[in-house]
Amino acid sequence: MPIFQSLLDIDFYKFTMGQVVFKRYPDVPVKYTFTNRTRRVRLAEVIDENELRRELDHVRTLRFRNEELDYLRGITAYKPNLFCEDYLQFLKGLQLPAYHLEQADGSYNIEFSGAWAEAIYWETIALSIVNELYYRALMSRLSEFERDVVYATGKIRLAEKIKVLRSHPDIVFSDFGTRRRFSREWQDYVIRVLAAEVPQQLLGTSNVALARQYGLLPIGTFAHEMFMVMSGIMHGSEEEIRASHNKVLQDWWEEYGWSLSIALSDNYGSDFFFRDMTPEQARQWKGLRHDSGDPIEFGEKAIAFYRRCGVDPQEKLIVFSDGLDVETMVKIADHFAGRIKVAFGWGTNLTNDLGFDALSLVIKVTEANGHGTVKLGDNLAKALGTPQDIEYFKRVFGYTRTTYQELRY
């Protein structure tokens, strides 16, 4: 049975971004590129190319079913009519665009090119496929009992997480683990358990299919690609490139208003972000998402930023989503208790903690509108772009940070 059974088995932010893209920039040509940041693992020696193609091909045969679109249409938790009919009709006709796949140097080059409005949906789907095929291959080398022990290890570790969460009832979190999940089945299990065991602390899940299945809130706003593609769309003078950052925030607010106003804050580094976000935006937006660099330092900067803007930080929310585990969440929650609202988007360590090392796989937009795209972040280990483009964007955005912290996940 193919891994993907539904196009809803995808992160919610693909739809919230997807609608903005559909309405405003549908035809911008983009290219997404797969990267395995875990260099020591030679994926092509583990994952069979034919199997990988079969899974990707199968996704291209999937279409949104009416009842799936009905579900999207019916989501009212953020605002009424979150998704417009035009967009839902567009989804109804959508086939994911062709992919390009080749082996190179023991790994796979995978690229997804096309109109932004269509290519945008591949990201978490393709990542989930590569992850699941990789762990399936590792599992196939084990005995039946050893495979049992893998799941047993996952359950014990999940139980340990739940124990810590229960002893910190102030911690609230969402599952952000679709893209890095050990398997679809395992993510399903984890969500089912969390929904039963810590219902007051599980805010929801980024996985739309699981949100639907378990009656949870689908969670997500937007990703780096919004800034990255926008820099390609507005690729003119340095000033225009810099302006592309705030254009993303303006578009987003125009589309969703307060309901989904969590701003990803590190694309060109948080120093630039806090210079770029206006006091009015600071007052309007619900909060920020932290995705790289030291979380405590970031939170302190955010608090100071809000105070400078005359905003009470206690009214604002930071969603932390960078390489979390329970210890990190406890540390962050304790540090900011009573000072600013905190929530967590918990990924790899939540859905892929069964004893195997996690892979750090990403699919990021690398070209937009004919230009190379760049993410800098607050940790240069997560930077994306050609070396020349990175240097250029550092200059454009006044980026001075030199932090380089090896990734845990």
Added chain:
Amino acid sequence: MPIFQSLLDIDFYKFTMGQVVFKRYPDVPVKYTFTNRTRRVRLAEVIDENELRRELDHVRTLRFRNEELDYLRGITAYKPNLFCEDYLQFLKGLQLPAYHLEQADGSYNIEFSGAWAEAIYWETIALSIVNELYYRALMSRLSEFERDVVYATGKIRLAEKIKVLRSHPDIVFSDFGTRRRFSREWQDYVIRVLAAEVPQQLLGTSNVALARQYGLLPIGTFAHEMFMVMSGIMHGSEEEIRASHNKVLQDWWEEYGWSLSIALSDNYGSDFFFRDMTPEQARQWKGLRHDSGDPIEFGEKAIAFYRRCGVDPQEKLIVFSDGLDVETMVKIADHFAGRIKVAFGWGTNLTNDLGFDALSLVIKVTEANGHGTVKLGDNLAKALGTPQDIEYFKRVFGYTRTTYQELRY
């Protein structure tokens, strides 16, 4: 579905003893009594009496099926025609005798009275039932996920055991865990895993149904009840009572010869045993079973005993079966390596190590032929009998040991 699906779901020694009893002492009136040595657990507050009765009643509806008797008939690993046709025909007609059950002081009094030839089969069956109902009740108090975690814990601990066993390939063992198993299903799982993962080290299982199912050797010789009932049969002068001990060895040798000649060595303490076993028996018998007291001390005494009898200890086998875990097995195996053959009968810690405390439940013969019965052992914490009978038997058997070591299982 009732716990017991087959009368073969029982320890093999019930049949090897059962045949001796059937042929020689079928009508001796005996009484077996259930005891929970784990006093802090009030079983009647955990296990529903009706459920317990239902399970026991169901066992009384079971009969040996033809294919089950065919299996017993076909066992040739010990000697041809191990079980005679008369005995197999007796089994075919067997219904387990009535039980007596009542609540008292938060626990259950359970007794099985009748002719020895019929009452003998209740022991491991009734123990397995009480154990499984107890753990079912504990499990029913947990959430679905917590129950998953119990099994996960069991698997992780089994994996740890297998890891240690593999690093000590000299350790060979049998499953003796039927009576204390967490559940029938779990014992089945453990045996299936061990048969696949450490086939060279798993000698077999005491559980006849599982031996049959997985093509393993059924393992077992005889239990304390042989000595205990024989003391009732020969209950005359002190000399006659003392002679009842060797009579068991003589009967056993007459019935099975070398093939099943592992002598349980602690019923009246190993000091008496080594005085009572003759040099000829020492030469003839395959070896000894240790079931109480310090295992290293016992092994050293056995080696000295064999040397005194002019027997090379390296040709003899000790089966250790007292409260084992991997650490104890490693210690014993390392200590006696190259000096005497060693095997292990691994019970509670093998089939009931999922995070719950194990119960120390026993069913022992308490009356035989109208007399109270006594087991002394090398650890008085495991002694059985009324205080008066124990004192009397100590005197009769010249028992001087004062060891009292709290039981782990």
